[in-house]
Structure formats: structure tokens, C-alpha cells
Amino acid sequence: MVECILYSDGNTSSASESNTTGITAFSLPGWQLALWAVAYLFLILVAITGNVTVIWIILAHKRMRTVINYFILNLALADTFMATFNVAFNFVYASHNIWYFGRAFCHSQNFFPVVAMFVSIYSMMAIAVDRYMAIIHPFQPRLSTLSTKVIIGAIWLVASGLAFPQFFYSTVTVDEGVTKCIVDWPEDGKVKHLMYHLTVIILTYFLPLAVMFVTYSIMGVTLWRQVVPGNQPVGVQQRPRHIAAKKRFVKTMVVVVVTFAICWLPYHLYFILGTFYQDIYCHKFIQQVYLALFWLAMSSTMYNPIIYCCLNQRFRSGFRLAFRCCPWVTPPDEDKLKLFQSQSLLMTIHKNHTKMLLSVRKSSFPETPKDQEGDLRYQLPNRF
Incomplete structure (x- = not known):
């Protein structure tokens, strides 16, 4: 825990005041709080609506229950949980620097973001590896539905194990009258703390992104040269259309992965910098920086449904069917055929x-x- 004085505009003041009035030195002016609240509310509504719709499209239509779509379902589920149980509470805490939600929720607040981030990116990596095997090694055995469910369960289990230290060391403290939710590592565990954070960043960001970069690069070169190994189980006339469909899917997933990488990179760099220079947390401007970086990172939860809708015909049909009650949405008859037949x-x-x-x-x-x-x-x- 960092002991510091809050620096703001050349003046020094106490880092915290009594929270009996719900005000600290980090409390935002009303107009700034309103703008940030609108931005975060928009993010939450779009993320929950989009990802719940993706989950419905996959579960309600038997034709959509494929190995790839089960991983997409897993990704949408993690994003839904993140938007529902983390974004709003973390925003309130970051905007006031006061923890209002009790000790039990403090544990889950530090635990679940690591779990959701791990599940999201490893679901993407599983899709990349599965597509790589299907395109580059088409005669190798494919994943069954049971194997897919086992892999998804293993992803959640490993994610929970990786996030457990965050859960175990979370605690609620009162610092000069201000209630805070922190991860209180042991005094002799500072090196372990640093190694843990670097391990989390490597395992939940750099390693899976490196794997996906390699696999999608090989798939891209193979597909765009139209030299798919082996004899595909399609006719000669259907082969160009078959390859075009694979290209569209690869494009879609590359956009998903790149979006995830761009959204989360500044957030990871922020914490890497803070690990080595903890004094930055004592400056008033860091609150605005954190709110902006946290919004960018959390916005990754709302982009995937938009990407699916724009780049995938079946998901686009599913979205039209889901929102057919809206007066400006008129799904054609082909939409039902694409999802039901x-x-x-x-x-x-x-x-x-x-x-x-x-x-x-x-x-x-x-x-x-x-x-x-x-x-x-x-x-x-x-x-x-």
C-alpha cells in the first residue's frame, strides 16, 4: 500500500478526507462525473445487449451450435459478466476513491476481472488454433462437442487459479476515514507481487496474442494463395466459395483479436508503469487517466457483437431476428433459413x-x- 501526498496544481493536500460526506480529494466535479457516467452507462448497455443477443443466437438455433460458436459463446459470456459485475462498480470506486460495496464484493471485484480477461483471450486463442488445424491440417481429427466443453471448463478453472491470489489478499481498509478496497500483499512479498503481475500480463495478453499472430499469419498466407493443403470435401465448383467463406471468418476473428489487443494494451502498460513508479498514483491527473484507460479496456466487451453483426452473415441474420420488434428492422425470409436450416x-x-x-x-x-x-x-x- 502506497503512502503518499496528493499533488494537484502545485499545491499539496491530504490524499484523503473523511468519507462521512462521501467526498475525497479524488472526488470529481459534478459535470465531469456526469460525462463519465454517460460514457460508462453507454458501454454497459451496448455490451450487455450485444453479448446477450450473441448468446441467444447460438443457444436458440441448433445450426449455430458448432465448436467455433461454443468458444464465441464462452467469450460473450465472459464479456457479459465483466460488463455486468465489474464496470459500474469499478467506475464508482474510481470516480470517488471510496469503496461502498462491502468486504465480500471487494474480493470478487479484484478476482473476476482477471478471470474474465483470461477466459476472453483464451477463447480467442482456442478459435485460432481450431481454425489453424482445419485449414492447415484438414485430415487431423477435429474437436468434438464434448472436447470443446472440456476445454472451456479447463479455461475457467485455470483462470480461477490464476486470479486466486487477487481474491485471497483482497481486503477492505479504512485509511484516514476513507473506506478502500485493496489487494494487501504481505510485506515480504513485494517481489512476488511484481512477478505475479508480470505473469498475469504475459499469460493474459502477450503469450496468447503471439500464438494468434503466428496462426492467423499462416492461415492468411495459405488462404490468400489458395493453396489449402489436402483435398477439401467440397466440389470443384464450390471450392472458391468454400475458401472465400474461410477468408471471411479469418478476417472477422483478426478484427476481434486486434480490437482486443488495442483496447487492453494501454491498461496493461499503465499498471506496469505503476508497479515501478508508484508515486504516479499520488497525482490528481491520474484519476482521469485511469478512467479513460479503464473505459477503453472495458469497451472491448461491446465491440465483438458489433463485429460479428457487420462481418458474419449468420450473426447478422440473428441480430435482425432478435430485434425484429423494432420498427426499423425488417428481417427477410432468408434470415430464418440461414439459422434454422x-x-x-x-x-x-x-x-x-x-x-x-x-x-x-x-x-x-x-x-x-x-x-x-x-x-x-x-x-x-x-x-x-
């Missing part, structure tokens, strides 16, 4: 529709002698 049935419908069109076009032309075929072909462009 199997791929083979859709291909059969498409083939039958194509045959029907061809037969209609044929029947619209009168039979002509062979010597008039040249005239008929010449006249076709004028007919349509």
Missing part, C-alpha cells in the same frame, strides 16, 4: 431454385430449327 438443405433449395429458373427460361423460348440457332443466340441479349 442445415447447410445441405440450403444447398438443395438453392439447386432446385436454379433448376427452376433455367426451366422457366427455356420454356419461354419457342423451339427453333437448328439453322436458326445462330439468330436465337444473337437475339438473347435483347430479350433480357
Whole structure:
């Protein structure tokens, strides 16, 4: 715990005042608090609405229950929990520097962010590895539904173990009349504290991002050169469309990963810097810096549903169906087919529709002698 004097505009004052009035030296002016509250409320509403919709799209439609979508479901679940149980409470604490929510919630407040961050990025990494195996090693056995659920359970278990020290050492203290929720590491554990934070940052950020960078780079080179190994189980005519679908999915997940990386990097750098230079926490401006960096990091929870809706046709259909009660949303009939019908049935419908069109076009032309075929072909462009 850092003992310091609050520095603000060249004047020094006590770092904290009595919280009997709910005011400390870090309390924000009313207009600033209102602006930040609107920004965080917007983030929470968009994140919860978008991720709950993604969860509904996957669970309510059997065709969407694939290995990849189970990992996307896991990612959406972690983002929903983060937006619901962490963002608002952390904002109130950061904007007032007073902990109002009791000892029990103090433990979970320090525990769950590490869990959610670990679950989110390792769900992305699992998707990257699964796609890598499907594209680069198509003849290797694929993950089953049971194996996928076991991996998801293992991700949550490891995440909980990694975050346990945050839970164990969390405590509520009263410092000069101000109630605070802190992680109170033992006096002889400062080196361990530093090593723990560096380990968390490496395991929840740099290591999985390095793995995803390598896998998506290899997949990108392979797909864009159209040299997918092995004979894919699709026809020659369908092969370009099959590769195009893989390209679209890779693009979608690359955007998701890059967005996550950009949102969380400043937040991690902030804590790395604070670990070595703890005096920065004594400056008044650091509150505004933290609120901005925390908002950016938490905003990663609301971007993924927007990315899915923009870049994936099935999720876009699901969002239109979910919000069909809105007057400006009118889902076409194809949306239900994309979510409720199997791929083979859709291909059969498409083939039958194509045959029907061809037969209609044929029947619209009168039979002509062979010597008039040249005239008929010449006249076709004028007919349509």
C-alpha cells in the first residue's frame, strides 16, 4: 500500500478526507462525473445487449451450435459478466476513491476481472488454433462437442487459479476515514507481487496474442494463395466459395483479436508503469487517466457483437431476428433459413431454385430449327 501526498496544481493536500460526506480529494466535479457516467452507462448497455443477443443466437438455433460458436459463446459470456459485475462498480470506486460495496464484493471485484480477461483471450486463442488445424491440417481429427466443453471448463478453472491470489489478499481498509478496497500483499512479498503481475500480463495478453499472430499469419498466407493443403470435401465448383467463406471468418476473428489487443494494451502498460513508479498514483491527473484507460479496456466487451453483426452473415441474420420488434428492422425470409436450416438443405433449395429458373427460361423460348440457332443466340441479349 502506497503512502503518499496528493499533488494537484502545485499545491499539496491530504490524499484523503473523511468519507462521512462521501467526498475525497479524488472526488470529481459534478459535470465531469456526469460525462463519465454517460460514457460508462453507454458501454454497459451496448455490451450487455450485444453479448446477450450473441448468446441467444447460438443457444436458440441448433445450426449455430458448432465448436467455433461454443468458444464465441464462452467469450460473450465472459464479456457479459465483466460488463455486468465489474464496470459500474469499478467506475464508482474510481470516480470517488471510496469503496461502498462491502468486504465480500471487494474480493470478487479484484478476482473476476482477471478471470474474465483470461477466459476472453483464451477463447480467442482456442478459435485460432481450431481454425489453424482445419485449414492447415484438414485430415487431423477435429474437436468434438464434448472436447470443446472440456476445454472451456479447463479455461475457467485455470483462470480461477490464476486470479486466486487477487481474491485471497483482497481486503477492505479504512485509511484516514476513507473506506478502500485493496489487494494487501504481505510485506515480504513485494517481489512476488511484481512477478505475479508480470505473469498475469504475459499469460493474459502477450503469450496468447503471439500464438494468434503466428496462426492467423499462416492461415492468411495459405488462404490468400489458395493453396489449402489436402483435398477439401467440397466440389470443384464450390471450392472458391468454400475458401472465400474461410477468408471471411479469418478476417472477422483478426478484427476481434486486434480490437482486443488495442483496447487492453494501454491498461496493461499503465499498471506496469505503476508497479515501478508508484508515486504516479499520488497525482490528481491520474484519476482521469485511469478512467479513460479503464473505459477503453472495458469497451472491448461491446465491440465483438458489433463485429460479428457487420462481418458474419449468420450473426447478422440473428441480430435482425432478435430485434425484429423494432420498427426499423425488417428481417427477410432468408434470415430464418440461414439459422434454422442445415447447410445441405440450403444447398438443395438453392439447386432446385436454379433448376427452376433455367426451366422457366427455356420454356419461354419457342423451339427453333437448328439453322436458326445462330439468330436465337444473337437475339438473347435483347430479350433480357
